[in-house]
Amino acid sequence: MAPVFSALLIKKLQSIGTLSKEDEQELRNLSGASRELAPGEAVVHEGDQPNSTTLVQSGVLCRYKHVAEGKRQIMSFHIAGDIPDLQSLFMQSMDHSLGAVVRSHVVLIRHEVVRNLLKRCPGIGFLFWRDTLIDASVFREWMTSIGRRDAQSRIAHLFCEMVTRMRAVGLADTHHCDLPITQLDVADALGLTDIHVCRVLKNLRERNIVEFRHGVITVLDWEGLQEAGEFDPAYLHLKTERVA
Amino acid sequence: MAPVFSALLIKKLQSIGTLSKEDEQELRNLSGASRELAPGEAVVHEGDQPNSTTLVQSGVLCRYKHVAEGKRQIMSFHIAGDIPDLQSLFMQSMDHSLGAVVRSHVVLIRHEVVRNLLKRCPGIGFLFWRDTLIDASVFREWMTSIGRRDAQSRIAHLFCEMVTRMRAVGLADTHHCDLPITQLDVADALGLTDIHVCRVLKNLRERNIVEFRHGVITVLDWEGLQEAGEFDPAYLHLKTERVA
DNA sequence: CGCGACCTTGAAGAACGTCAATGGTCGTGG
DNA sequence: CCACGACCATTGACGTTCTTCAAGGTCGCG
Numbered sequence: 241m242a243p244v245f246s247a248l249l250i251k252k253l254q255s256i257g258t259l260s261k262e263d264e265q266e267l268r269n270l271s272g273a274s275r276e277l278a279p280g281e282a283v284v285h286e287g288d289q290p291n292s293t294t295l296v297q298s299g300v301l302c303r304y305k306h307v308a309e310g311k312r313q314i315m316s317f318h319i320a321g322d323i324p325d326l327q328s329l330f331m332q333s334m335d336h337s338l339g340a341v342v343r344s345h346v347v348l349i350r351h352e353v354v355r356n357l358l359k360r361c362p363g364i365g366f367l368f369w370r371d372t373l374i375d376a377s378v379f380r381e382w383m384t385s386i387g388r389r390d391a392q393s394r395i396a397h398l399f400c401e402m403v404t405r406m407r408a409v410g411l412a413d414t415h416h417c418d419l420p421i422t423q424l425d426v427a428d429a430l431g432l433t434d435i436h437v438c439r440v441l442k443n444l445r446e447r448n449i450v451e452f453r454h455g456v457i458t459v460l461d462w463e464g465l466q467e468a469g470e471f472d473p474a475y476l477h478l479k480t481e482r483v484a
Numbered sequence: 485m486a487p488v489f490s491a492l493l494i495k496k497l498q499s500i501g502t503l504s505k506e507d508e509q510e511l512r513n514l515s516g517a518s519r520e521l522a523p524g525e526a527v528v529h530e531g532d533q534p535n536s537t538t539l540v541q542s543g544v545l546c547r548y549k550h551v552a553e554g555k556r557q558i559m560s561f562h563i564a565g566d567i568p569d570l571q572s573l574f575m576q577s578m579d580h581s582l583g584a585v586v587r588s589h590v591v592l593i594r595h596e597v598v599r600n601l602l603k604r605c606p607g608i609g610f611l612f613w614r615d616t617l618i619d620a621s622v623f624r625e626w627m628t629s630i631g632r633r634d635a636q637s638r639i640a641h642l643f644c645e646m647v648t649r650m651r652a653v654g655l656a657d658t659h660h661c662d663l664p665i666t667q668l669d670v671a672d673a674l675g676l677t678d679i680h681v682c683r684v685l686k687n688l689r690e691r692n693i694v695e696f697r698h699g700v701i702t703v704l705d706w707e708g709l710q711e712a713g714e715f716d717p718a719y720l721h722l723k724t725e726r727v728a
Numbered sequence: 729c730g731c732g733a734c735c736t737t738g739a740a741g742a743a744c745g746t747c748a749a750t751g752g753t754c755g756t757g758g
Numbered sequence: 759c760c761a762c763g764a765c766c767a768t769t770g771a772c773g774t775t776c777t778t779c780a781a782g783g784t785c786g787c788g
Contacts, residue, residue: 287718303624305624305628307628307632307633307714308633308637308714311632312632313627313628313631313632315624315627315628327617327620327621330610330613330614330617331614331617331618331621331721332721333718333721335621335624335625335718335719335721336624366574369574369613369616370574370575372613372616372617372620373571373574373575373616374575375620376571376616376619376620376623377571377575377579379620379623379624379627380547380549380559380579380580380623381579382627383557383559383623383626383627383630384549384551384557384559386627386630386631386675387557387630387674387675388551388555388556388557388675389551389552390743390744391743391744393552422765422766422767423766423767424766430631431630431631431632432744432745433744433745433746434766434767435744435745435746435767435768435769436743436744436745438767438768438769439744439768439769441767442768442769453767454753470551470552474531474577474579475579477575477576477577477579634775634776635775635776666733666734666735667734667735668734676776676777677776677777677778678734678735679735679736679737679776679777679778680775680776680777682735682736682737683736683737683776685735686736686737697735
């Protein structure tokens with residue numbers, strides 16, 4: 241087998257809870273099928289009844305739904321170590337799609353394999369459950385953003401979240417963070433138009449708070465960014481909280 | 485013990501999955517502390533670290549967060565049979581509050597008791613997990629509504645959802661549905677102002693689609709309502725789907 | 729009776745969307 | 759090497775949806 245593909249999954253689970261040595265070993269022994277995704281390519285579509293789950297290796301994936309008039313709502317972004325469709329283990333049909341934002345690599349793990357794993361390792365089961373609960377917590381926070389914050393707040397909040405999550409698994413440093421998505425993706429995630437996102441980004445840039453260019457977030461003023469987004473990382477339920 | 489307080493919980497679990505006779509009996513034997521809630525009273529606050537979960541007996545509860553300038557986002561409504569804060573079993577601190585919308589009755593069940601139950605009955609564990617996953621699915625749908633649908637669609641969608649959920653546990657008939665909440669609650673759930681909700685309700689009423697008065701939804705045209713809200717119940721992941 | 733909670737309506741304004749045009753960058757192929 | 763198209767970012771002018779502010783109106787209840 242290639243270098244253990246579950247390394248970042250392990251890191252992620254350790255960031256939200258405690259993993260025993262045995263459970264860690266079980267995760268290392270996981271097997272699955274690698275797959276490369278082109279930008280925009282979907283792994284699972286709304287309505288599908290998949291028999292495997294997706295572990296992200298590299299790149300960025302997102303969950304989304306299409307609504308009337310070609311509109312799209314992105315419900316989450318996922319980075320290496322995430323299992324964005326874990327819920328398909330217990331829900332026959334997908335209520336949303338899962339696709340790649342940029343070229344990405346994933347490993348597909350059969351439900352059967354995961355179920356056996358959960359039977360052998362209840363500890364992993366609880367961590368997986370906890371992971372889906374954190375997922376739900378993030379949805380609640382996004383709902384709050386979209387429902388009750390203005391465009392500037394929403395964008396600042398999203399950037400804070402992504403930087404914090406990527407730091408937690410060692411994928412970002414303090415000031416920079418690779419998030420290879422377009423302004424249109426940001427817009428679809430926040431219930432805005434790409435044009436308005438562009439304008440607000442310009443404003444944030446001119447005020448020396450944050451820059452977003454070519455898929456890279458550059459934080460110029462972390463305090464200011466948190467303030468602008470009313471960001472409090474509690475909802476991410478991370479074990480370790482970093483001071484910036 | 486009073487008439488079994490878990491009757492509606494059992495009904496709800498049966499609406500989303502299969503419950504063995506033994507598991508059903510275990511649920512009947514659950515014990516907890518009754519509590520009455522005044523309108524607006526909270527059971528748990530954001531930041532709390534509760535050691536029990538809340539089973540709704542009657543009335544309506546909602547989960548919510550407060551953001552800047554006194555704004556509020558309601559993230560879900562809960563009716564008899566729901567356990568709105570089940571996630572607190574695996575997440576130390578609450579990332580949102582849970583409160584009563586109208587006078588309600590709840591039963592508080594200690595985490596310890598639930599944990600023992602889950603150890604004895606893995607089947608109930610999976611159903612509970614599934615319930616929290618459906619919760620997340622509903623969040624995704626709300627996010628989509630708030631982000632990408634206009635006010636009329638959002639309201640129609642919410643009404644469709646509540647009628648469908650209440651029918652599923654026998655709390656509503658085809659045309660009427662008791663939902664004792666105010667227009668302000670609706671507004672806070674959908675990311676609107678109460679004033680705008682009022683205007684849109686007037687419009688829906690005049691077009692003979694749906695009426696909402698004194699906390700009662702009266703569906704005048706179920707087809708039209710579903711269409712207006714782009715409602716497809718798939719995201720509720722109910723076992724039994726009703727044809728209206 | 730009078731107060732509070734909720735609903736209703738109007739007028740003015742802000743935030744955001746739509747339409748349209750321009751320019752930059754990059755990979756591809758002639 | 760340059761031309762081209764695809765994709766993305768940017769900017770301006772103009773519309774629309776929804777908000778804000780303000781003023782009643784209704785109903786139930788102490």
